[in-house]
Amino acid sequence: MMDLKRYIVHIDLDSFFVSVERKFNPELIGKPVLIGGSVERGVVASCSYEARKFGVHSAMPMRTALRLCPDAIVIRGSHGKYGEASREVTQIIHDTVPLYQKSSVDEFYIDLTGMDRYYDCYEFASALRQKVIHETGLPISFGMASCKTVAKMATNQAKPNGQLFVPHGKEKEFLAPLAISKIPMLGEKTCQKLYQYGIEKIGDLQKVNLKFLEAIFGKSGLFIYEKANGIDHGEIVPHSERKSISTENTFHNDVSERKVLESTLVSMTEELAGKLRREGMVASCLAIKIRYNNFETHTVQEKIALTAAEHILIPGIKNLLSKAWNGHRPVRLIGVRLSDLCPGSYQINLFEDNEERIRLYQAMDKINFKFGDKTVCRAAGMEIGTRNFNPFMKG
Structure with missing residues (x-):
């Protein structure tokens, strides 16, 4: 078993957010595009290769990116569109390969070890790549090697929209x-x-x-x-073993009104809870993060009964806000994290839920899945909606 040749594939969707936007608006093709937050305070979440030629890269302040590439087109982006595109690609991979790890919204590791007895693994990976391109319309690259590190580096060499196999023994x-x-x-x-x-x-x-x-x-x-030296014994961790889900929001102007902070937290909590329910997961720990205008950051968390229901999560989130925030200090960024995830249904809290409430959640999820996140939400969350929601900032 120790002598078994490993075949690890690393798949990366090229400039994912930009590619999704170009799918909906082909006029963006060939132009420098920046996806991210506001020009004044935001950062670049993703940028096109045309923008990268000017030295722009992800996580760069938007103001700096525009100084380097003044003709770039700035797009705020749509969390719903990116999430749906990621789910499409994930489903194709899930239905095709025996073992995979989703390491981010646009990046996957696949283990084809042992399949070489029945298939040419490179041809198999090539066919998978073409299937993703054909069914989603998104450009995608992959690298294949004997380990995760070399496969990832092969992908980076294959970009944009290419593929590369590093044969066993040729790593160095x-x-x-x-x-x-x-x-x-x-x-x-x-x-x-x-x-x-x-x-x-x-x-x-x-x-x-x-x-x-x-x-x-x-x-x-x-x-x-x-x-x-191309040595990496890291295993592929199955996609279902993800332990947390989180998002953050950087305010356009510092906020010191509790109503605005609570509305933002409600909006983000609804977004995350809906995602948990779509993935058939529940959480048993919730946390919030607060960053003040001097970049001082505080995080508080608490254990809860397993759930993916907002009527349980939102009161807990509001309680954490009271513990973490002194009630008047201006806040620059706020975030929510649901963790200690495991497979389950949000009906699991039988003492809290009732049939009417379960049907309400199912109806909300069905509408939001069909027409986009935040189509139906609580009034408290509507005040924020997608207007200030920044899904690109990650803890």
């Missing part, structure tokens, strides 16, 4: 000419320290002794050594 050869900054999770400070020793390419790093790296970086030395 593939990695050698790449810059050390291409190694996933290798931070800027680590790279700067390696540059001081004349180590710029991964090939340079492959020649370095493990003990030397451990002397400089401690326990992280082994991590760097293994990544540079």
Whole structure:
């Protein structure tokens, strides 16, 4: 079993938010596009390759991006559209492969180990990619290799809209000419320290002794050594094992009115609870995060009975707001997280729920799924709606 060749595929939807917007508005094709928050205070959630040529990248302040690329088209974006597109792709993968991990809204790892006895794994992955492109209209890239790290780096080399297989035994050869900054999770400070020793390419790093790296970086030395040499024993964690779901909202102007903060929390909690119900999950821990205008951040959480029902979650969220916020200090950002997830139904709280309420949730979910999130919501959440909702900011 130890000698079994691993075939790991990393799939990434290219410039996902931008690609979804172009699907609905083809006039955006070929133009520099920025998706994200407000120009004054927001950040870039996604950008087109045309914008990247100007040095723009995700997580960059929108003001900076527009200075670099003044002709860029800025789009606030639609959480509902992106969520639906992600679900479409997930369903195709779910119906096609034996084991996969959804690591983000637009990124997947697939384990095809053992399938080489019956299929050509590269041809299988190629057919899957074409199926996604054909059925969703979205550009997608993949890399295939013996481990997750090399597969992900192969995907990055294959972009945009391409594919690449790194054969077994060729990992070091593939990695050698790449810059050390291409190694996933290798931070800027680590790279700067390696540059001081004349180590710029991964090939340079492959020649370095493990003990030397451990002397400089401690326990992280082994991590760097293994990544540079294409060693990664990380397993594919099934999609269903996700443990939390969260979202945040950065206000256009700092907020110190409780009514606005509560309305925002209600809106976000409804959004997350609806998503849990669609995925057949329930949560047993809820938390809020508050960031003040000096960037001081506080998080409070509490355990709850397993649920995905707003009438239980919202009072708990409001109670946490009272604990976390002093009642007058201006708030820059607020967030909600539901965690300790497990498969289940929101009817599970039989002491709280009744048939009428369950039917109400089912009706709300059906309408929102068909016509988009927030089509039906509580009055408290309507004051916010999608106007200030920023699904791109993540904790």
